[in-house]
Amino acid sequence: MQVKEIESAGLKRKYQVVVPASTIQDELETELKNAGKHVKIPGFRPGFVPMKILQQRYGKSMENDVLKNVIQRTTGQVLSDHKLRPALTPDVAVETYAEGKDLAYTISVETFPEVPEAKFESIRLARNTFEIEEKEVDEACARIAERSPAMVPAAEGTKAELGNVVEIDFKGMIDGVAFDGGTAEKFRLELGSKQFIDNFEEQLVGVKAGDERTVTVTFPSDYGSAHLAGKEAAFEVKVHTVLAKETPAIDDDFAKQRGFADLRGLREAVRNQLIKEYDQMVRSQLKKQLFDVLDETVKFDLPEGMVKMEFDNIWQRLKQAQAEGDESLSGKSDADLQEEYKAIASRRVKLGILLAEISNRNKLQVSREELGRAAMQQAGMFPGQERKVMEFYKNNPERLEDLRGPILEEKAVDFILTQVAFDDTKVSVDELKDASEEDDDAPKKTTKAKAKKAKKD
Helix, strand or coil, X not given: CEEEEEEEECCEEEXXXXXXXXXXXXXXXXXXXXXXXXXXXXXXXXXXXXXXXXXXXXXXXXXXXXXHHHHHHHHHHHHHHXXXXXXXXXXXXXXXXXXXXXXXXEEEEEECCCCCCXXXXXXXXXXXXXXXXXXXXXXXXXXXXXXXXXXXXXXCCCCCCECEEEEEEEEEEECCEEEEEEEEXXXXXXXXXXXXXXXXXXXXXXXXXXXXXXXXXXXXXXXXXXXXXXXXEEEEEEEEEEEEEECCCCCHHHHHCCCCCCHHHHXXXXXXXXXXXXXXXXXXXXXXXXXXXXXXXXXXXXXXHHHHHHHHHHHHHHHHHHHCCCHHHCCCCHHHHHHHHHHHHHHHHHXXXXXXXXXXXXXXXXXXXXXXXXXXXXXXXXXXXXXXXXXXXXHCHHHHHHHHHHHHHHHHHHHHHCCCEEEEEECCHHHHHHHHHHHHHCCCCCCCHHXXXXXXX
């Protein structure tokens, strides 16, 4: 094999590779011999078919596979011999090849850059500190109570309003005939919850216990049950009770209903949860500062292909957001947005390479247990389909490996934060929250929703 470097500029390398015809022929004959051990050809025993016959019957079909294998193997050898770490899959282009002739092809590759050592001990970050006051715990307990209201019968004669719950019997009919799934007894329905078909709940506003009412609705044309789609239905409704939401008292009984020994235990758990949430806010603020410092102070070339790939992913999400009517993207030309998000793509690629290098240099590892927890977190994002998601990861272990990178990046951040210095400032919880909102809106304030997600980190 002959290898000639024909381009070397920055991170880009290009090589011309010439593989002798004899090498290809030797590998082709080896493959044909292996095939000859199994094929059945009239007049010959398996394993004793002449090479000429095998060549005539299978040479052409096997040649492409042999060429692919030769290119793959020799490409790997070139990268290894030149100690190259490809940033992306190398681009291979065949220049010349004919049966019985040498194979000539080129390898174009962008390599990972040499990342300089960052002096973490010279970095100083502004760190907010906080204390959880009793009023914070009070407010959090109140929110829990508000999300868990007791349903109590309203005063006799109370007319149902949006937000009330009515306990009803109903029977749905189309053209006077009851249909499957349209009947229930003592069903509790919150008016305004949009649990039922449009305009059903609104027609029950004003009913009292003991009332009977006919509710008429039309099923949407795209309704899930084809036999109901587009049909008008009449529901005979009998109201048993009008129920009102009542926020429970926050006391020992309230705490016991939630698995705690007493109110003190509940408050302590709430306090710990708040500390965890606010600690995460502080860490996010520090991470944002750290990334800004690293982006500004650590300099190295970036693989253009990686930056382009990252930008293309961001741009695709932005165009989707525009198509969905995201008005926050208006007011800027595509050229301005492209310039803005190319800078963001470069930053993300740079930080990704840097954090990966820090992980490697400091031998940071991701355990199987951590990967498992990450998979469970992903599954939790799809309520009702958790088992399917976990089975997907079980059947596709390579996709489970996709979760390793983000975990390693967070470990690298944690590692760096143990090396840097901090300037602490005590702030109130409200000030801490305000600081987090400001960080969320950096680096620009021109886009939100999906565009905002594209800017993150």
